[in-house]
Amino acid sequence: MAVIDLANPTRFLRIVDRVLPWLIAVTIALFAVGLYRAMNAPDDYQQGATVKIMFLHVPAAWLGMFGWALMSVAALGTLVWRHPLADVSGKAAAPIGAAFTFICLVTGSLWGRPTWGTYWVWDARLTSMLVLLLLYLGVLALYWTAEEPGRGARAAAILALVGAVNLPIIKFSVDWWNTLHQPASVFRIGGSTIDPSLLTPLLIMALAFTSLFITLHLAVMRNEILRRRVRSMRLMQAQEVHA
Amino acid sequence: MNLGPHADFIIAAYAVTLFVVAALIAWVLLDYSAQLRILGDLEERGVTRRSRRKG
Numbered sequence: 671m672a673v674i675d676l677a678n679p680t681r682f683l684r685i686v687d688r689v690l691p692w693l694i695a696v697t698i699a700l701f702a703v704g705l706y707r708a709m710n711a712p713d714d715y716q717q718g719a720t721v722k723i724m725f726l727h728v729p730a731a732w733l734g735m736f737g738w739a740l741m742s743v744a745a746l747g748t749l750v751w752r753h754p755l756a757d758v759s760g761k762a763a764a765p766i767g768a769a770f771t772f773i774c775l776v777t778g779s780l781w782g783r784p785t786w787g788t789y790w791v792w793d794a795r796l797t798s799m800l801v802l803l804l805l806y807l808g809v810l811a812l813y814w815t816a817e818e819p820g821r822g823a824r825a826a827a828i829l830a831l832v833g834a835v836n837l838p839i840i841k842f843s844v845d846w847w848n849t850l851h852q853p854a855s856v857f858r859i860g861g862s863t864i865d866p867s868l869l870t871p872l873l874i875m876a877l878a879f880t881s882l883f884i885t886l887h888l889a890v891m892r893n894e895i896l897r898r899r900v901r902s903m904r905l906m907q908a909q910e911v912h913a
Numbered sequence: 914m915n916l917g918p919h920a921d922f923i924i925a926a927y928a929v930t931l932f933v934v935a936a937l938i939a940w941v942l943l944d945y946s947a948q949l950r951i952l953g954d955l956e957e958r959g960v961t962r963r964s965r966r967k968g
Contacts, residue, residue: 709914719917723926730930769937777926784919882934889941896948899962900955907960 677754679895686888693885700878707871714868723781725872728856729879730774734802735837736883737767741809742834745827755891757823758898760830761813762890766883768806775799786850794843795851798836805833819901 704725714721740763747756778796779789790796809826816822844853855863862869916923 713917718919719915719923720919722916722923726926726930765940766937769933773930773933776929780922780926780929784922886937886941889945893941893944893948896945896952900948900951903952903955903960903962906962907955907958 679754679758682755683892683895686892690885690888690892693881693888697878697881697885700874700881704871704874704878707874711871712867717785720781720784721868723777724868725875727774727777727781728872729876730770730777731799732876733879733883734767734771734774734799735840736880737763737770738802738805738830738833738837740887741767741830745830748823748827749831757827758891758894759887760827761823762887762894764806764809764813764826766886766890768803768810770879770883771799771803771806775803782850791850793849793851794847795840795849798840798843802833802836802840805829805836809833819898 708722708725711722711725713719741760744756744760744763747753748760775796778799782791783789809829812826812829813822816825841854843849844851856869856872864872
């Protein structure tokens with residue numbers, strides 16, 4: 671099957687209906703293994719048991735950024751290629767990405783209090799992540815308040831592309847500025863600095879959250895396609911009444 | 914499993930994550946059933962999509 675086949679919403683819905691049960695099963699299995707490994711992981715020699723917050727915070731941060739990257743690619747699809755599912759994909763990614771960014775900020779705050787002695791500090795990493803959440807809220811507002819969905823989609827796509835500038839700022843903020851937040855410790859030149867006993871459950875939890883993101887994204891896309899069908903049917907009904 | 918002196922922070926982090934994820938899943942499921950119900954109502958009233966119309 672060619673990728674272009676997915677451009678047909680009816681065919682896409684058929685594929686989603688077939689794939690979703692498997693994705694749900696994989697997500698549940700990954701969370702079962704990930705949470706078991708996370709709960710049985712050793713305490714950190716400095717942070718103690720609070721390191722368990724890392725298993726939520728780090729995947730949520732990655733997926734908050736992944737969601738925006740996905741929206742940026744979808745924005746190109748909307749503005750350049752006018753792919754019929756690109757806007758659906760971008761719109762579906764926004765609330766999920768916003769939710770993961772929110773989880774990242776809250777869990778980071780709850781991790782910061784016992785380790786740094788403060789819930790919040792205006793350093794570059796934390797501030798750029800808060801900016802990401804505000805950008806997500808901006809995109810959602812554009813989608814939800816636009817009178818004409820097409821206009822809202824184009825405005826949201828432009829904001830998604832402009833906001834992509836924030837992604838490298840988030841990633842490299844800990845290198846470019848002096849921050850309270852620790853530097854990169856998983857994906858870095860020279861290898862991870864995290865002990866395998868903590869890194870393995872972290873990577874399993876990251877896979878579980880990624881699987882959850884993909885599952886939710888496909889489900890929200892399905893809902894959005896159905897919503898557009900409802901809208902077009904209502905418009906046709908209204909036209910028939912006025913004819 | 915001993916969560917140490919900062920157990921409240923760890924439990925709160927897991928509780929918030931569970932709440933947000935559960936809310937997201939509930940929203941997706943409720944929205945799906947709502948869209949199916951509306952589509953069913955419209956089709957029952959004889960409204961069909963242009964692509965399904967004959968001729």
